[in-house]
Amino acid sequence: MEPPNILSSIPFKQSPLNPGELNLTHYCMSFLLSIPWNDISVTGFEYLAKKYRLDVFSDTSNPNEVLLSLAGKIILIDVIIPTHGTYRDIRIALAFADATGEQYKNTGAEEILLSAIHENNTTLLERNVALLAMLDRCSPSVQQSCFQYLETLKSTFSLIYTSRLNTQAFNDETEIIMSAEGKPLNDNDGNLGLQLAFWKHQDFLYTAKISMNELPSNSLPCALYGSNLVAETPLKTSGEVSWLPETTMTQIPATMELLFEDYHIVFPEFGVQSLLDFLQITDLDLSENFLPYKTLLNLPNQTTAGYPSMNKSHIIYLGGIDIPSRSVHRIPYSHPRQILGIFQYVRQYLTLQTIFENVKLSSTRITATASLRLNLIMKQYPVIHIQYQELNKLSNVDPVIANVSVLPNGIVQLNSIACGNTPINEDTALKIQKMLQKTLNIGLVLEFAIPKLFNNQ
Template identity: 35%
Template structure:
């Protein structure tokens, strides 16, 4: 279980989401993300009144200072939805004494989030100024991205992750977790009506993938109106949760024969649900490739961006045991504005496959040799090269194993028509069977189109 320090050093759930006002508009590039990323490169350490005022201005929040209360100064960092009150005692003007967080809901009433407030408070009280700034930055990004109080992204997300958390707990009680290898991840999505929802993809076996969609089409302040599974039973849309918090499933004879949706999400803390937008996503953030969504004409990617340089980047482990390395073209932040809506179409599947490296982990776990004993102690190296066809070279091995039989490698090409071509699937010195190649190809083709970022569908 994660310690309090581990939780404090991690951003809140909102820190895993890339909130964008209009990511599909060529006239309006994603300056919000570039602005946040650029500011986070400049360390903030000044916890005085002046320092907190500077922090608020840095992220375009209004700031109000109240010195009327005896012995303390209260600073309010305010957006149109969020309000962060920071209290500093006058006897020690360099140290924050208390932090409070308030949201405005659709009716204008105040709404709190204990988890995020605790995250902010613990960070600043333990003098982890980088964690405090990171959370303020993402709060500001969410505030600026919300069109109005009536369409608050924060309230949408809170209802979504509470619903998924309840479903996950219920499924853990009903399933024998040691009977199958289970993975899952969450994808926040906006539908064509700009209603926020969550898409979940999970795997019960090597040959099967399932998707669940949680779309809150008219979200009330409390409760969930509509939760639907693409495969499996439905939650009762009138009363999805019983008074004790247990999910209430729609009774159906067909549902008895259907595999119930089972989600294994990364839970960093027993009070919080964390969407695993880590790992490869962090590398893609470094590459500034988070806004690639649309089909494009054929153009060489490197020529389009005028970026002849190459680089190798490593990412922090996902769960403490996974090592991921990505090689490819370096795209500096200052050149993000040069990335137009039209990209070379061949690279889209590659980027999405990189975001899906948990899929590769699952598949290669099934390909691993008999000496492998733990599905967590794994190492994965991914090399991305731009040839006439974008190519991924994947190398997988169990950590702690010195046996060549446990090393799995393969090449994955993306053809001009967008189809995937798998070559040289090898375990140790022996080629894997055609069935293993077919299973790998099937799962990749069924999942590579799912991005790990907040996106919208274009009506064009």
């Protein structure tokens, strides 16, 4: 079952005869359209055009090739397919209409489309065609071209990133990725458009893709469209972005989105509602699309996690993980100024998610040497109550008890830690906090820290 997302109830229109009944025709059509495309041929490209609502024209006047033109209001994709060749012989041309009535080219985008064809990477090719078609449909006119707006967004976020990198407030790009608007990645890994790298854990870089979508509901925000978004000096002395007044922008009948395409982020109900309040939007059928946190993350109530390099293993008990939650794949917004706030929520719950995923069952034959109890409590921020005790020393060693908060931007804060009733000093607590922030692995940190910090070997 596909986990519900923040827009999960929108795609299926209601029956006009019975508003409470699902429109099965629309449902079946949506299902068919979700089937991946993998046919690089004349008929395959014709199908791809129809799938994404592009007009398609065929020219067979040359006996040696077929010219297919996939056209929208603004874009024109010419695909030249040799009659007796292979997909490696296909040529492509991409043109955009501008406000003067002329056309302009984007050779970089052409090369990306052609590379996907010649590599027979149909998944990437379809993803890029889908983005082009969506931006075309969301463009009210050539005077308000979403392609031009996307270029404005690219230059804006590149300017913000460069300005932050040149200030003394940030030591390196990792800090910007983890706490600011992210690092812009243009046409990243063959994906057309703009992605923002917003979180990094170990060697994995998490990215969100900026996209647009047709406005399907009055509950979602209209995109604010503008040719200029920030002042000439993009950062204020406070470090905030100097966005231009919204009065310089116009509304268009589309909504902007951050897409999290390759993974899902689990938000507790509390976090979903806080995010929607921040965006000042109302989700559809909010109460019907929640599943338990443990279900979405496939968490057991009890498990064993081992650390073979330390010859240690924990029996772990998880509590408070039955709270209603939701898997978020896309987040709509109206103005790019909201992206920083969105990332604060996303980083927070991605950090919480990673902490709990790090206690799943791991392969070990070592007998459990310690008991670790984690209990998730939702207050103003998620709080994890921790109780650790070595199993072979229950009679003479007090349990270690700690409380950890996960703050916006994914900041891990050790609120308190004590051995029994004896708190530890602040310097020691800060060392443990830094280890937690780096590893996001509570069991590993405790196994490493406790013998050194509490001298209870």
